[in-house]
Each structure stands twice: as structure tokens, then as C-alpha cells.
Amino acid sequence: MIPTALTLSDDQAEAWDAVSDLLGDAGVDLLGGSTLPPKDDPNGAVLAVLGKAGSGKTLLLAELFKSLKEAGVDIVSGDYEGKKRRDRRTLAILAPTNKAASVLRNRGVPATTIHRILYTPMYDPEYEKIAEWLAGNGDRPDPDVLELEGVTDVALDRAFASYQINTSVPAALAAAGLKGSDFITGWKRREDPLDIGFVDESSMLDAKQFEDLKDIFPTLVLFGDPAQLPPVKAEGGKMVFDQLPEQHQLILSRVHRQTADNPILDLAHALADPQVDFYAFEKLVAEAAAKDDRVVMAQRVESDLMARSPCLVWRNATRIKLIHAFRNAFGAPDDELLAGEPLICDGIELPVKHRKKRLDLEARGLIKGAQVIYLGPGRKPGFSRLHMMGAEDPQLSAASIVKIELEGDEEPFIPFAAKMGATFLHGAAVTIHKAQGSQWDTVQVFAPDIYAASRMGRVEAGQPLWKRLAYVAITRAENRLCWVVRNRLARPSGTLRTDDLAVAPAPLTLAVQTDGEET
Numbered sequence: 001m002i003p004t005a006l007t008l009s010d011d012q013a014e015a016w017d018a019v020s021d022l023l024g025d026a027g028v029d030l031l032g033g034s035t036l037p038p039k040d041d042p043n044g045a046v047l048a049v050l051g052k053a054g055s056g057k058t059l060l061l062a063e064l065f066k067s068l069k070e071a072g073v074d075i076v077s078g079d080y081e082g083k084k085r086r087d088r089r090t091l092a093i094l095a096p097t098n099k100a101a102s103v104l105r106n107r108g109v110p111a112t113t114i115h116r117i118l119y120t121p122m123y124d125p126e127y128e129k130i131a132e133w134l135a136g137n138g139d140r141p142d143p144d145v146l147e148l149e150g151v152t153d154v155a156l157d158r159a160f161a162s163y164q165i166n167t168s169v170p171a172a173l174a175a176a177g178l179k180g181s182d183f184i185t186g187w188k189r190r191e192d193p194l195d196i197g198f199v200d201e202s203s204m205l206d207a208k209q210f211e212d213l214k215d216i217f218p219t220l221v222l223f224g225d226p227a228q229l230p231p232v233k234a235e236g237g238k239m240v241f242d243q244l245p246e247q248h249q250l251i252l253s254r255v256h257r258q259t260a261d262n263p264i265l266d267l268a269h270a271l272a273d274p275q276v277d278f279y280a281f282e283k284l285v286a287e288a289a290a291k292d293d294r295v296v297m298a299q300r301v302e303s304d305l306m307a308r309s310p311c312l313v314w315r316n317a318t319r320i321k322l323i324h325a326f327r328n329a330f331g332a333p334d335d336e337l338l339a340g341e342p343l344i345c346d347g348i349e350l351p352v353k354h355r356k357k358r359l360d361l362e363a364r365g366l367i368k369g370a371q372v373i374y375l376g377p378g379r380k381p382g383f384s385r386l387h388m389m390g391a392e393d394p395q396l397s398a399a400s401i402v403k404i405e406l407e408g409d410e411e412p413f414i415p416f417a418a419k420m421g422a423t424f425l426h427g428a429a430v431t432i433h434k435a436q437g438s439q440w441d442t443v444q445v446f447a448p449d450i451y452a453a454s455r456m457g458r459v460e461a462g463q464p465l466w467k468r469l470a471y472v473a474i475t476r477a478e479n480r481l482c483w484v485v486r487n488r489l490a491r492p493s494g495t496l497r498t499d500d501l502a503v504a505p506a507p508l509t510l511a512v513q514t515d516g517e518e519t
Contacts, residue, residue: 022047026218028068035071045219048223049221049222050250051225052226053227058103065091076117090195094112095112096201097390099437117194127182160172170184196221198221199221199222203224203226205231222240238461263294267285278454282447293480298483301446303329303491304493306322307428308342312431337374339374341426345424346368347423348361372427375395382421443480443482445483449469
């Protein structure tokens with residue numbers, strides 16, 4: 001086992017050794033801190049590190065990342081990829097969504113989304129010289145030689161200082177006073193393979209994404225939680241790592257010393273007990289709430305929290321009712337959105353001829369399931385100014401189609417819409433399936449929906465559905481869990497706000513030209 005400053009549990013150490021052996025076969029020696037040129041292996045290798053919440057998956061991923069970096073492996077991000085070298089070894093750390101990637105970034109791990117690796121940006125050649133210098137692969141460029149407007153020695157100093165903090169080329173260039181349209185000329189589908197890939201939240205992967213990743217990464221390590229909900233279209237309710245040979249699945253147990261005195265994790269692990277039914281579980285929640293203020297038996301949904309942390313539900317009918325209750329509580333008119341209302345991206349509606357613009361939107365993080373906050377109308381009809389939660393460069397303006405769903409079979413109400421662009425649903429409440437991969441400081445779980453699932457008696461992959469729903473829902477909470485037991489909504493303490501959102505240095509405008517008209 002490679003020695004580390006951090007003491008690993010026995011199963012973490014075994015997983016470390018297995019991943020280390022896998023990387024050694026691929027030419028990366030973690031023990032010696034050295035690398036060899038990549039091998040041509042047509043079959044590739046896939047390993048899964050699996051465990052429930054609190055088992056130390058993220059800790060292990062972070063320590064492996066540090067060791068790989070110390071061994072000289074280059075980190076490939078979604079915003080820039082350095083020039084290829086024959087002996088270069090690379091690592092990309094991926095998550096299915098921006099929100100899931102931001103959970104890793106908050107822990108110092110430079111994660112990006114799978115989509116940002118499948119589609120890579122193309123840089124203007126002059127700006128690429130700056131990017132190569134920032135990434136440590138070239139000399140500092142001379143502004144007089146570059147002859148780029150706005151690029152001075154002072155601007156380069158600002159870019160360098162930003163890169164030391166964020167290790168993001170676009171963020172560094174934004175700090176220098178530039179915007180994406182200055183230096184990114186387009187996006188292309190990756191054709192050449194990379195090297196080593198770490199994928200967090202791999203329980204969310206569908207079969208197509210898994211095959212795409214295996215095409216790109218000869219060495220792939222999946223980190224996942226087998227107790228979560230499988231993708232909606234998963235065959236037989238199974239996750240992609242279930243198809244791996246048993247010897248390629250490494251199981252981590254809960255690391256008690258690192259998660260001691262955590263009532264939320266205690267509740268999550270209590271669901272594994274087959275003797276615990278819904279009533280027994282709710283009694284455990286009440287007992288935890290009586291002892292620790294990190295668990296709350298709430299009598300109503302807090303509307304203030306819904307603006308940033310959606311209420312988690314199982315049924316769509318519940319979601320729609322809560323959304324309308326939220327909008328009514330804040331006095332939102334029927335025909336427009338208020339600044340500060342949360343939205344969920346429901347996809348991109350663009351014709352095939354605008355494929356490049358679709359890639360542009362998606363590569364910047366505006367993919368299905370992305371959580372955004374509405375900041376107000378854009379400068380053109382149908383455009384919205386948005387803040388993408390969890391994104392490194394969060395603020396943009398995009399052509400939008402916003403749908404407010406109505407109860408029953410009625411068609412959604414559309415307060416405004418561009419002719420084409422990104423479509424959005426309201427995000428004050430979301431289904432537990434959609435919340436998977438995300439985390440919030442405080443999470444509200446609508447318990448009557450979990451109870452309804454328990455009454456149905458459905459089983460998924462050998463586990464009662466209600467237990468999977470409850471497990472995923474409560475483990476979305478980083479610090480505080482509110483178990484809402486009644487169908488009520490608390491009045492808001494004030495108006496919706498946007499001043500708590502970080503302002504990007506240079507907002508991006510994403511538009512589509514159609515027949516000479518901007519939409």
C-alpha cells in the first residue's frame with residue numbers, strides 16, 4: 001500500500017491498492033511517482049469503487065488525484081486541453097452534471113462534466129499561446145507580439161493570479177477582461193482518446209454514456225453508490241457498474257471515525273435494515289431530531305429555502321402543487337417570472353442546422369437537469385439572464401422557453417418564449433430522481449410522498465422503492481435535513497433575492513442566427 005499522510009480504513013487501503021495496480025499496468029507508478037508512455041490496449045480496463053454515503057469514496061478519489069498529479073500526470077479540464085506530447089499522461093475527473101462536479105470542486109478536486117470532455121473548445125491560435133503559458137507548457141507571451149486588443153502585461157498578471165486559484169483558463173482570461181467569444185471559436189466532438197478517467201456519481205450513467213466513456217478512456221475508474229436510484233431507462237433497474245465482473249467491483253464500508261456523530265448518515269444507513277419499515281424509520285427521524293438540530297421534523301415546507309434548495313418529492317403532482325404554492329407565496333404574477341425564481345433546464349430545442357449552437361450551450365453546462373436562477377429578461381425578446389448553479393462561470397444570457405406546468409392534463413403555461421433555445425421548468429420543487437448527484441446545505445424532503453411510495457410496495461433491484469427514494473433524498477443534505485410531515489407551506493420572510501449569487505467577471509451571450517434574425 002502506498003503511504004499517505006492520511007490514514008485510510010482497511011477497505012479504502014485495499015481499494016487504493018487495486019486502483020494503484022490498475023494504474024501501474026497502464027504505466028503510472030503511484031509508489032515511485034513516475035510515468036511511462038501510455039500502452040496501446042484495445043480492450044481497456046474498468047474498475048468500480050462502490051460504497052454508500054460516508055464510506056469515503058470522495059476522500060479516496062481526492063487522494064488518488066493528488067498522487068497522480070504528484071506523479072506528473074496532466075489534469076485535463078473541460079475548458080482547455082494542452083498540446084499533445086508523446087509521453088504525456090492525462091487524467092480527467094468527471095461527473096454527470098455541473099452540480100455534481102461542483103461538489104468535488106468544493107473539495108479541491110478539479111472536476112468537470114462528462115459533456116465538457118465529450119465536446120472540447122477550439123481556441124483562437126493567439127489566445128492559445130496564453131492558455132499554454134497558464135497551463136505551464138510555454139513561455140509567457142509578449143503582449144506587443146500578440147497584438148491582441150485588451151491583452152497587456154497587467155491583464156496577463158491578473159490572468160496568472162486567477163489561474164493559480166481556479167486552474168481554469170476561461171476564468172483566468174475573464175479576469176483579464178476577456179469573454180468567451182473572444183477566445184473560443186467553437187466546439188468539436190472529441191475524436192482522439194484520452195488516458196485515465198475518474199467518474200463520480202456513476203450510478204447516474206446510462207449505457208450510452210458508459211460506452212462513450214470507454215471509447216475515450218483506456219483506463220476508467222467509476223465511483224458510485226449502489227443504494228441510489230438507477231437511471232430511469234436502465235435495463236432491469238441496474239446500474240452500469242453492475243455489469244462488471246465481481247473482482248472489478250471494490251466495496252467500501254462506512255468509515256465510522258470520519259462520519260461519527262452524523263445523524264443524517266445514521267438515518268441513511270438505518271434504511272438497510274430489512275426490519276425498518278416506513279413507520280419505524282419516521283420514528284428514527286423523530287428520535288434524531290430530538291437529539292440533534294441537524295435533523296428537523298418539520299410541520300411545513302419552508303418557502304425561503306425552496307428558492308435555492310428545491311423541496312424533494314416523488315410524485316409529479318406533488319411537485320406541481322408545491323411550485324404553484326411557492327409562486328403564490330412570493331406573489332409571482334401568472335404571466336411573468338420574478339428575478340430569483342429557480343428553474344430546471346429541460347433540454348435544448350434547436351433544429352439540426354444549429355447543432356454548433358446546441359453544443360455551445362450544452363458544453364457551457366446548460367444541459368437537461370441543470371439548475372439555474374432567473375435573474376431577469378435579457379436585452380432581446382425571449383432572452384433570459386441566468387445564473388447556473390455549480391458552474392465555474394455561472395452567468396449567461398440565453399434564448400429561453402419557460403414552461404409553468406399546470407395541474408391535471410392542462411398544457412403548461414408559457415409566460416414568455418423565444419422561437420427556439422433552452423427550455424426550462426420551474427425548480428422550486430424537483431423529483432428525487434432529478435436531485436440525484438446534487439447536494440445542498442439544507443434539504444427538505446416531503447415525507448407524505450415517501451409514505452405513498454411505501455404503500456405501493458414496489459421493489460427495485462431487490463430494495464423497496466421507498467427506501468431508495470428516502471436514501472437518495474436524505475443524502476442530498478450536507479448539513480441539515482428537514483423531514484416535512486405535513487402538506488403545508490410557510491410564508492416567506494421577505495422577497496426573492498439575487499444579491500447572494502456570485503457575479504461572473506464576463507457574462508456570455510449565447511444566441512442563434514436564423515434567417516438574419518437573432519433568436
